Amino acid sequence: MTGLGFDHPWALLLLPLALLPFLVSPLRLSGVPSSEVAPEDTLSRVVGAGLVAFGALAITLLVLGLSGLHRRDHVVERTGVGANIVLLIDRSSSMDSTFANRRPDGAEESKSVAARRLLTDFAARRPADRVAVAAFSTAPMLVIPMTDKHDAVRAAIGAIDRPGLAHTDVGRGLSLAFSMFDETSTETSRAIVLVSDGAAVIDRRVQDALRAAAARDPMRLYWLFLRTAGARGITDRPPPGDPDSPQTYPERHLDIFFKTLGLPYRSFEARSAAEVSDAIREIDQLEQRPTLYSETIPRRDLDWLCYWAAAGALLLLLGAKLSERRLEDWEGEAIRTATSPLRHARAFSRASTTSASSSKEKVVDARAGGHDGARVPNGATSVRRAAS
Amino acid sequence: MTRRSRRPDWRTLALGAALALGVVAALQPEAEAERPTYDVVAFVDITGSMNARDYRDASGRPQSRLEAVKTRLSTAVGRLPCGSRMGLGVFTERRVFLLFEPMDVCRNYGAIAGAIAGLDWRMGWEGDSRVASAVFAALDMLAPMNADIVFLTDGQEAPPMRADMPLEYAGEKDKVKGLLVGVGGTELVPIPKHDDFGRETGFYAMEDVPQASRLGPPPTGAENLPGYNARNAPFGEMPAGEEHLTSVREVYLRDLGRMTGLGYARLDQPDALAQAIAANARPRPVAVAVDLSPLPAAAALLALVALYGVPPLARFGRRRAPPHASRSFN
Numbered sequence: 001m002t003g004l005g006f007d008h009p010w011a012l013l014l015l016p017l018a019l020l021p022f023l024v025s026p027l028r029l030s031g032v033p034s035s036e037v038a039p040e041d042t043l044s045r046v047v048g049a050g051l052v053a054f055g056a057l058a059i060t061l062l063v064l065g066l067s068g069l070h071r072r073d074h075v076v077e078r079t080g081v082g083a084n085i086v087l088l089i090d091r092s093s094s095m096d097s098t099f100a101n102r103r104p105d106g107a108e109e110s111k112s113v114a115a116r117r118l119l120t121d122f123a124a125r126r127p128a129d130r131v132a133v134a135a136f137s138t139a140p141m142l143v144i145p146m147t148d149k150h151d152a153v154r155a156a157i158g159a160i161d162r163p164g165l166a167h168t169d170v171g172r173g174l175s176l177a178f179s180m181f182d183e184t185s186t187e188t189s190r191a192i193v194l195v196s197d198g199a200a201v202i203d204r205r206v207q208d209a210l211r212a213a214a215a216r217d218p219m220r221l222y223w224l225f226l227r228t229a230g231a232r233g234i235t236d237r238p239p240p241g242d243p244d245s246p247q248t249y250p251e252r253h254l255d256i257f258f259k260t261l262g263l264p265y266r267s268f269e270a271r272s273a274a275e276v277s278d279a280i281r282e283i284d285q286l287e288q289r290p291t292l293y294s295e296t297i298p299r300r301d302l303d304w305l306c307y308w309a310a311a312g313a314l315l316l317l318l319g320a321k322l323s324e325r326r327l328e329d330w331e332g333e334a335i336r337t338a339t340s341p342l343r344h345a346r347a348f349s350r351a352s353t354t355s356a357s358s359s360k361e362k363v364v365d366a367r368a369g370g371h372d373g374a375r376v377p378n379g380a381t382s383v384r385r386a387a388s
Numbered sequence: 389m390t391r392r393s394r395r396p397d398w399r400t401l402a403l404g405a406a407l408a409l410g411v412v413a414a415l416q417p418e419a420e421a422e423r424p425t426y427d428v429v430a431f432v433d434i435t436g437s438m439n440a441r442d443y444r445d446a447s448g449r450p451q452s453r454l455e456a457v458k459t460r461l462s463t464a465v466g467r468l469p470c471g472s473r474m475g476l477g478v479f480t481e482r483r484v485f486l487l488f489e490p491m492d493v494c495r496n497y498g499a500i501a502g503a504i505a506g507l508d509w510r511m512g513w514e515g516d517s518r519v520a521s522a523v524f525a526a527l528d529m530l531a532p533m534n535a536d537i538v539f540l541t542d543g544q545e546a547p548p549m550r551a552d553m554p555l556e557y558a559g560e561k562d563k564v565k566g567l568l569v570g571v572g573g574t575e576l577v578p579i580p581k582h583d584d585f586g587r588e589t590g591f592y593a594m595e596d597v598p599q600a601s602r603l604g605p606p607p608t609g610a611e612n613l614p615g616y617n618a619r620n621a622p623f624g625e626m627p628a629g630e631e632h633l634t635s636v637r638e639v640y641l642r643d644l645g646r647m648t649g650l651g652y653a654r655l656d657q658p659d660a661l662a663q664a665i666a667a668n669a670r671p672r673p674v675a676v677a678v679d680l681s682p683l684p685a686a687a688a689l690l691a692l693v694a695l696y697g698v699p700p701l702a703r704f705g706r707r708r709a710p711p712h713a714s715r716s717f718n
Contacts, residue, residue: 014689020696026399055696058406062689065413066682091485135487138513141478142506143487144499152499155475155491162486162529165513307414307685314407314688321400 004302007068014063021055026317027324051320058313065306073299080128083189083287084146087119087157088177090196091135091164094228099272101228111197111226112161114273119160119195122280123153128293132180133157136173137165146182148293170194170254171202171210178213189289190219197226199254201246207257214261221258222283223267225251226276234269402695409688413681421678424671426468426536428566429475431484431526432457433541434509435517436592437634439580440542442573452580453571454509456655457540462501463658468665470494471674475535476503477526478511482518484526490535510586517546520555520644523568527648530564536669537566540655543637543644547598548629552607557647567651567668568644569661572636579634592632599629 006012032038095112097103104110109117123131133143133156143156177192202210227233234255238244246253258265266286268279434454443456451459465474473490493500519541530537549555578591606622613624638654645652651668655661 017689017693020693024696024699026403026695055692058410059689059692059696062410062413062685062692065685066689133488139511141485141487141511142508143503145502145506147496147499147502149496149499151491152488152496155496156488158489159475159486165485167513301679303679303681303685304414304416307410307681310688311407311410311414314403314410314692318400318403318407321397321403324397 003071003074005070005072005299007070009067011063011067014066015060017063018056018059020059021052025051026055026321027051047320051317054313054317058310058317061306061310061313065303065310069302069306071300071302073296075294075296077292078128078295080291080293081288082126082128082130082291082293083191083289084130084132084181084291085287086132086134086146086177086180086192088134088136088173088192088194089115089119089157089160090168090173090194090198091137091141091160091162092168092196092198093164093166094168095164095197095226096161097228099226099228101230109273110161111228112164114276115195115226116157116161118273118276118280119157120154122284123150123157125284126287128291129287130291130293134173134176134180135160136169136176138167138169140169140173140176142176142180146180148295168196168198168200170196170200171206174202175206175209175213178210178217178219181217181219189287189291190217191222191283191287192219193222193224193283195224195226197228198231199225199250201250202254202257211261214263218263220264220287221261221266223255223258223265224276224279224283225267225269227269227271229271234267399695402691406688406691406695409684409691413683413685413688415681417680417684418677419680420675422673423469423471423676424666425471425473425674426665426669427473427490427534427672428536428538428665428669429477429486429490429526429530429533430461430465430538430540431477431479431522432461432504432507433480433517433519433539433571434478434507434512435480435544435546436509436512436515436581437517437542437544437546437579438571439509439582440572440577440634441580442575442577442635453542454507457571458504458507460655460658460661461540462504464661464665465493465500465504466497467659467662468493471676473535474500475533476500476507478507479519479522479526479539479541480512481514481516482521482525484522484529485513486529489533515546517544519543519545519641520549523644523648523650524557524559527559527564531560535564537564537650538569538665538669539566539650540569540571541641542572542634543568543570543641544631544634545637545640546631547601547603548631550601550604550607553604555644555647559648561647562649565649565651565668565670567653567664568641569653569655569664570636570638570641571655572634574635574638576630576633576635579632594628594630594632595626597632599626599631 038044091112095115096110098108098110099114100108102108104113123129127150130146130148131150131153132146133153135141135143143159144152147153174192174194177194181190223234225234232249232251234251236249236252238249242248244252255267258267268275268282270276270279432454438454438457439452441450441452443451443453445451445455445459468474470493472493474493475486475488475490477484477486479485487503491500522541523537523539526537526539580588581590581592581596583589600623602623610616610623611618615621615625616623636654638652642652644650651664653661653664653668
């Protein structure tokens with residue numbers, strides 16, 4: 001059982017105490033002169049062995065409980081409906097202004113606050129997702145690796161409305177995002193959600209690297225473009241005569257570049273928080289694929305179970321102890337009944353003890369009172385004399 | 389079958405006591421106790437000087453300061469008591485950048501450790517290293533979050549501070565607790581240099597980095613400095629210096645700590661770091677249930693051991709007793 005652990009393994013050093021019941025009996029021992037007095041019988045032997053075993057078991061279980069036996073937390077693989085998603089979030093300072101390109105006031109939230117709120121809802125709605133978060137601005141930054149801990153995802157999304165940095169380097173951010181899928185994310189369920197409010201020219205070398213990465217690991221790409229009022233959109237074409245270059249129309253050209261990657265790709269242009277919400281809802285519906293995700297089953301203490309079992313064993317032992325009869329208890333009855341071999345045995349026993357310990361005495365448990373008064377098991381314990 | 393009126397056998401009592409104590413233990417008695425937890429945000433310096441290699445890894449190979457921070461910080465986070473929360477940020481230039489807000493260190497340890505492992509000097513957005521400004525910015529950021537700070541840096545200001553302009557902290561001292569962690573050795577070591585593709589190409593030389601500050605107006609008496617030119621060199625010529633080499637600036641970091649009410653510790657083994665965090669951050673007591681069942685269980689075990697162990701011991705004692713001692717069967 002690999003799933004079991006101990007909080008205090010050193011307490012297991014007490015386990016040899018469980019050998020004590022094999023050496024000593026908790027029952028009162030009485031001396032009889034000969035094993036003939038208590039003939040062999042199976043039931044008594046079984047009961048005797050049982051009492052020894054219960055004693056050993058009780059001690060073992062108490063020691064196990066004390067050493068903090070528990071089932072370790074373990075991870076189970078589950079299949080769910082969701083996706084492995086890399087959230088690639090623009091942290092440039094323009095995200096800190098509103099959709100109307102103003103400083104956020106009480107009435108209107110900034111783009112980053114809206115994105116934070118809606119993405120948090122998105123992650124909370126989808127328990128079967130594994131999510132990684134990356135941020136990009138002047139440089140790409142890994143925020144958290146692929147995880148199914150939604151706490152962690154919430155904390156990472158929670159930081160996106162902090163003041164951002166200067167630039168928007170989409171290309172390097174994307175190549176970081178491409179590298180963040182691990183081998184446990186099945187190929188069919190990989191998706192990148194790029195959230196940005198602008199685009200930038202992607203260096204040609206980075207473009208090549210992205211195309212190679214896209215060919216190697218297919219995934220779906222969503223671009224959630226938060227369009228600020230007055231800014232150019234994805235579909236805006238330059239008027240005739242204007243140069244149509246990535247420098248002047250970066251959004252349009254980024255869109256074109258994404259289409260050339262050969263990946264399933266969709267762009268969403270959102271001009272308000274409501275439109276962002278719609279777009280996220282649509283991504284939510286599209287990304288419903290079978291995924292493997294892991295769920296951690298928390299550790300479970302087993303000490304209480306040990307203690308109950310020990311208590312059960314002790315209860316049986318106590319029962320045996322309470323139904324114990326002594327040989328001297330017998331005497332009264334024995335005299336009343338017809339000639340009992342035990343009576344003679346008892347008398348003989350008295351006689352023999354006075355005459356030193358020359359004859360080897362068999363000491364037996366008088367433990368079978370519960371069953372049948374006439375049976376005195378022997379052979380269950382060692383040839384010892386116990387104190388009474 | 390006459391039930392005797394005799395007192396019960398002491399062994400019966402021991403067995404009964406063990407049973408009762410075992411049942412008590414099985415019922416899992418609990419006590420309420422308070423355990424301190426911590427809410428911290430760790431900011432890691434990812435400036436160029438953190439690439440200097442003056443640590444050694446477990447196998448004795450040279451290790452950069454940033455790598456040392458990464459391995460030790462993630463182990464130290466694992467040593468914080470469960471219920472503590474940690475966030476992570478990076479620092480270059482003159483400000484800090486928060487990667488994620490504080491989250492539970494036990495439940496999300498994998499994510500936190502992965503994020504720490506993902507820290508890279510390439511995340512840096514600018515080359516300057518204004519430690520003091522970044523510490524002040526971080527304190528401003530953390531005050532509303534009610535979290536404490538762990539700022540890991542070598543304390544090297546680049547470009548260097550003006551000696552004639554004393555540093556002042558305008559914010560409220562002691563509002564945020566925590567500590568500055570000095571990273572690096574006390575010996576001066578060279579700083580690796582990288583090309584545009586991030587490949588290491590050697591070390592910074594003296595003339596590669598400004599050896600003195602050129603910010604602000606020139607100091608009074610600058611016209612007496614060698615190489616002074618009112619238009620082209622108002623600070624005089626660049627003096628020789630050791631700013632291209634780096635060592636942990638402990639004195640400076642301690643001063644900065646005093647100014648802002650933060651503690652200081654040198655980056656050492658993870659246990660020491662976890663202890664330093666616990667010593668400097670504000671403890672937030674959370675109620676935890678303490679399992680008391682080991683007490684009755686241990687008592688039950690003791691009773692059983694007495695039950696089984698005393699008779700042989702007593703016999704042993706008797707055997708050694710003087711021969712005239714009376715022996716009786718009852």
